[in-house]
Amino acid sequence: MTGAPTRILVTGGAGFIGSSVVDALVDHGHDVVVVDRLHPAAHRGTPDYLHPDAEYHWIDLRDADALRPLLDGVDAVCHQASMVGLGVDFADAPQYSADNDLGTATLLAGLHQLGFAGRIVLASSMVVYGEGAYTCVEHGPTRPAPRVRADLDAGRFDPACPRCGAPLIPVAVTEDAVLDPRNVYAATKLHQEHLCAAYGREHASPVIALRYHNVYGPRMPRDTPYAGVASIFRSAAARGDAPRVFEDGGQRRDFVHVHDVARANLCALAAPAEVEGAFNVASGDPRTILDVARAVTVGAPEPEVVGGYRLGDVRHVFASPERARRWLSFEATVPFAVGMHEFTTAPLRS
Numbered sequence: 001m002t003g004a005p006t007r008i009l010v011t012g013g014a015g016f017i018g019s020s021v022v023d024a025l026v027d028h029g030h031d032v033v034v035v036d037r038l039h040p041a042a043h044r045g046t047p048d049y050l051h052p053d054a055e056y057h058w059i060d061l062r063d064a065d066a067l068r069p070l071l072d073g074v075d076a077v078c079h080q081a082s083m084v085g086l087g088v089d090f091a092d093a094p095q096y097s098a099d100n101d102l103g104t105a106t107l108l109a110g111l112h113q114l115g116f117a118g119r120i121v122l123a124s125s126m127v128v129y130g131e132g133a134y135t136c137v138e139h140g141p142t143r144p145a146p147r148v149r150a151d152l153d154a155g156r157f158d159p160a161c162p163r164c165g166a167p168l169i170p171v172a173v174t175e176d177a178v179l180d181p182r183n184v185y186a187a188t189k190l191h192q193e194h195l196c197a198a199y200g201r202e203h204a205s206p207v208i209a210l211r212y213h214n215v216y217g218p219r220m221p222r223d224t225p226y227a228g229v230a231s232i233f234r235s236a237a238a239r240g241d242a243p244r245v246f247e248d249g250g251q252r253r254d255f256v257h258v259h260d261v262a263r264a265n266l267c268a269l270a271a272p273a274e275v276e277g278a279f280n281v282a283s284g285d286p287r288t289i290l291d292v293a294r295a296v297t298v299g300a301p302e303p304e305v306v307g308g309y310r311l312g313d314v315r316h317v318f319a320s321p322e323r324a325r326r327w328l329s330f331e332a333t334v335p336f337a338v339g340m341h342e343f344t345t346a347p348l349r350s
Contacts, residue, residue, distance in 0.1 A: 007031040008269065009074045011061060011107065012081030013054065014038060014047055016219045017123065017212070020262040021078055026053045028266065033070055035059055039083065039099070042221050049219060061103035068110045076119040076269055079107065079196070084125075085228070086183055086312050093184045100188035101195070108199045117205045120196055121268045124209040124278065126173075126254075128190045130180030132317030134168035136161040142168055146182055152309045157247045159315060170252055170316035172286075175211070175278045175323050183312030193278070206276050208268040208328075210261075213282040213319050217258035217339065218346040230255065233293045234348060237300035245305045246313075249290030254282040254318040257334035267328040279324040283332040286318035295340035 008025055012018040013034030025032045032054040038046065050056065059066040061081055083099040136142045144159030151157075159168050181187045193209045200207035216230035233243040264281045293303035324330045 007033065007074055008076045008078055009033050009035065009071065010078045010080060011035050012079075012123075014050060014056070015042060015080065016221060017215055017258055017261055018080035019047065019049060019051070019219060020217075020258045021080060021265045022054050023051050024262040024266055025078075026051050033057070033074070035061060035067065035070060036081065037061070041083065047219075062098065062106050064106050064110060067106065068113065071110050071114055071116065074116070074118070076121070077107070077111065077116075078121045078265055078269065079104065079192075080123045082123060082189070082192070084185065086185060086310060090184065096184050096188050100185075101191050104192045104195050108195060112199070112203070115203075117203050119269055119271075119273070120200065120205055120207045121265055122192060122196045122207065122209045124193050124211045125186070125189045126211050126213045126280070126282075126317055126319060127183070127186035128179045128181055128193065128211065129173050129177055129317055130182040130186065131159065131314045132252075133171045133173040133177055134159065134316075135171055136164065136166055136168055138166065139163050143178060144168060147311075147315065149311065152311070155248070155307065157250070157309070157315055170318070172284075172318055172320040173280070174320045175280060182314060200276065206271075206273045208271065208276060209278045210264055210268060210281045211278055211319075212261060213254040213256050213280065213317075215258050215261050216255055216343055218343070219258070220348055222348045229289060230292055230296065230343065231348060233303070234296045234343060237297050237344070238348070240300055242301035242304040243293040243297060245290055245293050245303050246308050246310065247289075247315075248307070249288060249293065249303070249305045251289045251313075252286045252316040252318050253289065253292075254284070254286050255292060255336060255339075256281060256283045256332050257339040260332040260334050264324065264328065264330045267324075267330040271328055275327050279328060279330075280319035280321055281324060281330070282319035282321045283334075283336065284319070284321040285336055287336060292340070295336075296344050298344050
């Protein structure tokens with residue numbers, strides 16, 4: 001990570017991904033200051049895995065007075081803090097907006113007061129795409145409409161071409177795709193991108209948004225409505241229960257190991273100032289949800305495909321990693337089988 005700044009603020013640095021980013025930064029010789037509020041939906045106290053050489057502050061990003069002194073002297077910001085997942089239901093919307101949107105706005109306002117013009121790396125998400133990319137044999141690249149209850153209730157999970165009704169073929173989504181967030185969490189992640197981009201334009205601050213695909217690995221939180229699907233399956237297996245797979249299990253995603261994601265952040269922080277914009281952080285090796293359920297059920301009952309659905313979910317979304325490879329020199333290195341084998345025995349965060 002040559003040429004990178006030396007003092008780096010990491011928001012959400014006690015979390016699943018943020019803590020791995022902190023570890024990587026400290027191990028590369030950087031001075032790291034962490035801000036985290038230890039959200040009760042993700043933490044049951046202070047984690048025991050925190051890097052001893054980082055500086056930790058247990059504050060809420062929305063507390064401008066507490067935050068401002070910690071921003072002084074920072075060379076770069078790695079903004080990982082976020083309330084994640086689909087949540088319980090739409091009643092979670094105010095909390096998602098408060099944590100993700102207002103928290104980001106408060107952080108940026110504090111940086112503005114200091115005239116900060118350094119690098120900002122935002123942890124964004126593939127959820128900003130909504131559905132992934134598709135093509136029709138007859139009509140070429142096609143954007144499907146949002147799925148509707150009538151189709152899902154009837155077990156018609158895959159989108160059809162709106163012009164001819166033929167099944168659409170999923171393909172890798174690229175960063176120039178139309179953005180179409182289809183749930184509250186997704187909407188807040190896109191707003192974070194817009195807020196950071198607006199700050200960057202006004203302050204000549206280079207901004208990179210890393211659109212994480214499905215991240216898994218050590219330190220994932222246990223089964224909660226806010227956990228990722230890999231964690232939910234892993235928690236079920238640990239209890240001796242069969243993981244419950246929605247729809248028919250054929251949903252395709254890109255699963256990328258958290259250590260690769262941490263390295264992507266190092267690459268983004270070290271990028272030349274002219275490198276900006278959005279980058280997929282993905283393995284380039286899409287798998288089905290049923291593949292993941294089977295990968296984490298070693299010694300547990302086989303996954304149970306139960307049908308059903310979550311209306312805010314999408315059918316297929318997986319990525320092209322080419323832009324990150326070209327401009328950030330980032331490429332995921334942890335193979336699916338290796339990472340999932342490790343994940344079956346790695347402790348989950350309580």
